[in-house]
Amino acid sequence: MATMQHASVALVVGVTGMAGLSIAQALKSPTAEGGPWLVYGAARRPKPTWFPSSTVDHFLTFDAVNSDDTNATLSPLSTKITHVFWVAIQVGLDEKDNINTNSVMLSNVLKVLTAHRPIKLRHITLQTGTSQYVGPCHFTGPSDAAQHEPPFHEEMGRLPYPNFYHALEDVVKSYSSYFSYTIHRPSIIIGASCRSVYNALLTLAVYAEICKHENTPFRYPGTKYTWKNFSDMSDTRVLAEQHVWGAVNEKARNEAFNCTNGDVFTWKRMWGVLSEEFGVEFELLDEEGELFDLVEEMKDKGQMWDKIVEEKGLVKTKLEEITCFAAIQYVMRFDFQLVSSMNISKEFGFFGYVDSFKSVRFWIGKLREMNIIP
Structure with a gap:
C-alpha cells in the first residue's frame, strides 16, 4: 500500500x-x-x-x-x-x-x-x-x-x-x-486487551473466574459510599x-x-450486571461488615489462574500481568463521586x-x- x-x-x-x-x-x-x-x-x-x-x-x-x-x-x-x-x-x-x-x-x-x-x-x-x-x-x-x-x-x-x-x-x-x-x-x-496496565474489566473477570473455580462469593471490595453513589x-x-x-x-x-x-452508574447496579455476565451469584455488600480486601485475597492466586487458563484453553497470560487489583480497589474506596x-x-x-x-x-x-x- x-x-x-x-x-x-x-x-x-x-x-x-x-x-x-x-x-x-x-x-x-x-x-x-x-x-x-x-x-x-x-x-x-x-x-x-x-x-x-x-x-x-x-x-x-x-x-x-x-x-x-x-x-x-x-x-x-x-x-x-x-x-x-x-x-x-x-x-x-x-x-x-x-x-x-x-x-x-x-x-x-x-x-x-x-x-x-x-x-x-x-x-x-x-x-x-x-x-x-x-x-x-x-x-x-x-x-x-x-x-x-x-x-x-x-x-x-x-x-x-x-x-x-x-x-x-x-x-x-x-x-x-x-x-x-x-x-x-x-x-x-x-475495552478488550491483555496488554493494558490498568484493565478494570479484565481484572474483575479474572476475579470472578477464580471465585467460580473455588466456589467462593464474588464480593465487592469497596465501600458503602461507592456502592451507592455515582461513578x-x-x-x-x-x-x-x-x-x-x-x-x-x-x-x-x-x-x-x-x-x-456520557452517563453514570452505581457499583451496586454494575455488580449485578457483572454477576450475571460472569455467571456468579450476586452478592450484596455487607454494609456493616469489614471491608473485603481483594488485593490480599488475590495475592497467591497466580497458580489458580494458570490452571484455569490451561483447563479452558485460553490465551496464555499471567495473573500479575493482566490484573490491577490494587488500582480497582483504590477506585472502589473513593470518598467522592468519580x-x-x-x-x-x-x-x-x-x-x-x-x-x-x-x-x-x-x-x-x-x-x-x-x-x-x-
Whole structure:
C-alpha cells in the first residue's frame, strides 16, 4: 500500500492496549474523519496472537525508553507520519519513576519525528486521565490533601502533587510551535486487551473466574459510599472516536477534553450486571461488615489462574500481568463521586456516547471472542 495515497499517516503508540486497539480500528474505518489513513501501530512487545492483522497497515516493535531503538525504528518514518496517537504507559515503583520513564518515552519519539525539515507531524493526541483531578494512585499523602470536587471539568488547575500526566503535557506543549495537540482524559477505561496496565474489566473477570473455580462469593471490595453513589467510565470506542475527532478538527487544537460514556452508574447496579455476565451469584455488600480486601485475597492466586487458563484453553497470560487489583480497589474506596463533566467536549462539537451497562456487556463478549477469558 503506497503511503503517497494517504494524506493522513498515523502512528499509534501503545497499539496493543485497550485504547490503542480501538484507535487503530477507528482509523481504519471507511468513515474515519480525516481518512483514508495509513496506520502504523507500535508496541514494546511483539504482536500478540489475538491482535487482528487488519487493524494496522504496519506493526512496529521498539522500546521507546531506548533512544537508539526508537531512532532506528522511526527515523525512516519521520518524513511520513502526520499524526501521533499517544496511549502508551509504563508504570514504575512510584510517581517519580513514572514521570522519568514516561517523559523519556514521549520525548524520544517526538525528537525523532521532528528531526527532519520540513516536519510532517501535524498533531499529537495525548491520553492522560482523571488522576489529573484526584491525584495519582501512588499518592500517599494526608487524607485531607487538596483535591478537586466533582463533577471534574477541564479548567480545574493542577493539584500540587507529582503527576506524570503533567510531565507528559509539558513535553507535548514544548513542541507546540511545530504541531498542534489535544489532551484526552478518560475515566475508568473499558475495552478488550491483555496488554493494558490498568484493565478494570479484565481484572474483575479474572476475579470472578477464580471465585467460580473455588466456589467462593464474588464480593465487592469497596465501600458503602461507592456502592451507592455515582461513578462513570470510558468505553474505548468513544475514547477512540474522540482521539480521531481531536486529531482532525481545527477547533479542538491545543485543548484538553474529558472523555466518558456520557452517563453514570452505581457499583451496586454494575455488580449485578457483572454477576450475571460472569455467571456468579450476586452478592450484596455487607454494609456493616469489614471491608473485603481483594488485593490480599488475590495475592497467591497466580497458580489458580494458570490452571484455569490451561483447563479452558485460553490465551496464555499471567495473573500479575493482566490484573490491577490494587488500582480497582483504590477506585472502589473513593470518598467522592468519580464523575467528569463532558460539557466542554460537547461545546466543541464532540457528542460520542454509549450506555455503560451495554458497554460492559459488549466488552466482556469481546474478551471471550479473543479467548482471553472463558
